[in-house]
Amino acid sequence: MAREAGTGKTSVSRYLNGETQVLSEDLRQRIEAAIQRLNYRPNQMARGLKRGRNRLLGMLVADLTNPYTIEVLQGVEAACHALGYMPLICHAANEIEMERRFVQLLTTYRVEGLIVNALGAEEAVLRPLRGGGIPAVLVDRTVEGFDADLVGLDxxxxxxxxxxxxxxxxxxxxxxxxxxxxxxxxxxxxxxxxxxxxxxxxxxxxxxxxxxxxxxxxxxxxxxxxxxxxxxxxxxxxxxxxxxxxxxxxxxxxxxxxxxxxxxxxxxxxxxxxxxxxxxxxxxxxxxxxxPTYDIGYKAVEFVHERIEGVTGDARVVLLPGTxxxxxxxxxxxxxxx
Structure with missing residues (x-):
């Protein structure tokens, strides 16, 4: 890329990281032209890992066949798109053991946060999230002994x-x-x-x-x-x-x-x-x-995003009215x- 643009790697890196204000107009245009000619697409995962971020949000759902879950997912996907996250959906099929396996898997994927619509029976299933420092938001139901933000119906x-x-x-x-x-x-x-x-x-x-x-x-x-x-x-x-x-x-x-x-x-x-x-x-x-399923999903992503960005304090509970x-x-x- 640097060779194609006739410049150094540092200038290209600054351009790709959004530091265009330190580059001349001519240099910006040359780098942009090189990107177009090479049809370059940055590897967002690699860039994220280098910065300690990968923009992955996990969502663990108990029952993907339930229309409620599908409607909540619409709000989750919209909020992820707006905030620049990629949702990773895991369906536990109402099985505690599947929930346990998916939580372990998501921690190895180093997701930045997790939205949980779980069976709600065992805090031990979600405990690895605490050890991994992964913020979680609960949807619809609490998990006894697991203190986290909650979004659901009143x-x-x-x-x-x-x-x-x-x-x-x-x-x-x-x-x-x-x-x-x-x-x-x-x-x-x-x-x-x-x-x-x-x-x-x-x-x-x-x-x-x-x-x-x-x-x-x-x-x-x-x-x-x-x-x-x-x-x-x-x-x-x-x-x-x-x-x-x-x-x-x-x-x-x-x-x-x-x-x-x-x-x-x-x-x-x-x-x-x-x-x-x-x-x-x-x-x-x-x-x-x-x-208000869409709003529940959207708010859950906003909550987990705020925790990722450093918001601290007691667990928050938002209960939205039905119609x-x-x-x-x-x-x-x-x-x-x-």
Missing amino acids: NRGAVSLGVQHLLDQGFDAIQFIVQPFQQVSSRRERERAFREAMAARGRPAERAVVLDPNDAASTERALAEIAARIDAVHSRGGKRLALFVANAPVALIVARHLRTQFGAAWQERAALLSIDDPEWAELIGITTIRQ LVERASTMHVIEAAS
């Missing part, structure tokens, strides 16, 4: 919004449905928030139905329990039971079951509301509480067909 506010909507529509029987929640903080928060929201309004809260999509027997039991509750409420005056589902993957299973069990007119027997707003919800008219999207599935209470 679960209490979202559940309260949903409960109030159902009560305003005239439903006095509401059944909460959630995946196994003991090991995942966001699910625990939603289950607890439902009980608190009902109690605050002087309404009894039935025990949550727990549905595990990864366990066929659990799913079958949960769906049978839901069907029994629908029939019980219907038999006491023909009213519909309102089903409040904690996330979209479970809501899809429930919606399919309702269609199979009660046919095309299933909404005469049960109302359905879900946290998350996947595309299919609009197609069949499901009321949802939309999460109620009203559709036909929770229209005012109607009498079921006899």
Whole structure:
């Protein structure tokens, strides 16, 4: 490059590192022309390693098949582009051992920071990040014993919004449905928030139905329990039971079951509301509480960038509000067909 431009290596290095103010206009033009003739593309990884930076951000996700994760990734990618990072996505497929392996792998890649949407069960899985001095930001769920910035949904506010909507529509029987929640903080928060929201309004809260999509027997039991509750409420005056589902993957299973069990007119027997707003919800008219997924992903990158740049202090928590999207599935209470 220096030979092609008729100058020394130091001048070319200054040009490539943005120190063009110390170069004459003629020299800048010669170097630029040499770059064009040689079709030169700098090796950003090598340059970054030389400066102790590689601009790689890791993102560890528990479930890439969940629409929530895909939508968060859109915000992550946009923020990475704006701030000059390259995201490195690792899918743990809801396996703790996979999370452990990916954390070890990302530390060997010397990522500058990590965004974690993990299973949330074991602090020990993420401990190598501390030893490697890698800043991490948690998305959606905390990890007990692992102190880090967190960006997610205001679960209490979202559940309260949903409960109030159902009560305003005239439903006095509401059944909460959630995946196994003991090991995942966001699910625990939603289950607890439902009980608190009902109690605050002087309404009894039935025990949550727990549905595990990864366990066929659990799913079958949960769906049978839901069907029994629908029939019980219907038999006491023909009213519909309102089903409040904690996330979209479970809501899809429930919606399919309702269609199979009660046919095309299933909404005469049960109302359905879900946290998350996947595309299919609009197609069949499901009321949802939309999460600000893009903003969650974008803010997570901003937080990890600030930590990389030296921001210190206590862990920060940003909980963003959900938005109620009203559709036909929770229209005012109607009498079921006899």
